[in-house]
Amino acid sequence: MPVIRTKPTPEETRITRAIQALESGSVKSVAAAYRVYNVPYQKLLGRYNRGTSASHGGQNKALNKA
Numbered sequence: 001m002p003v004i005r006t007k008p009t010p011e012e013t014r015i016t017r018a019i020q021a022l023e024s025g026s027v028k029s030v031a032a033a034y035r036v037y038n039v040p041y042q043k044l045l046g047r048y049n050r051g052t053s054a055s056h057g058g059q060n061k062a063l064n065k066a
Contacts, residue, residue, distance in 0.1 A: 014039050019048055 008016070018037040021027040027036060030048055034041045 011039060015044055015047055018044055022048060 014037045018027070018033040018039055021037070022030065022033050027033040030045050031041070033039075034044050037044075
C-alpha cells in the first residue's frame with residue numbers, strides 16, 4: 001500500500017511556489033520556473049497545464065439504472 005503523506009514534501013512546496021510565480025507573471029515560462037525553483041520540468045509542466053486535482057470521478061464506480 002502506498003504511503004499517505006500528511007505534510008507536503010519540499011519538492012511539492014517548490015512546485016506550488018513555481019506555479020504561483022507563473023500565474024502572477026514574475027516568471028515568464030515553465031522552463032525558467034523549473035530552473036529557478038529546482039523542480040522536475042515534466043512534473044511542473046503537467047501540474048501547470050492540468051492542475052493537481054483530477055477531473056474524473058475515478059474507476060470502478062457502480063453505475064445506476066439511468
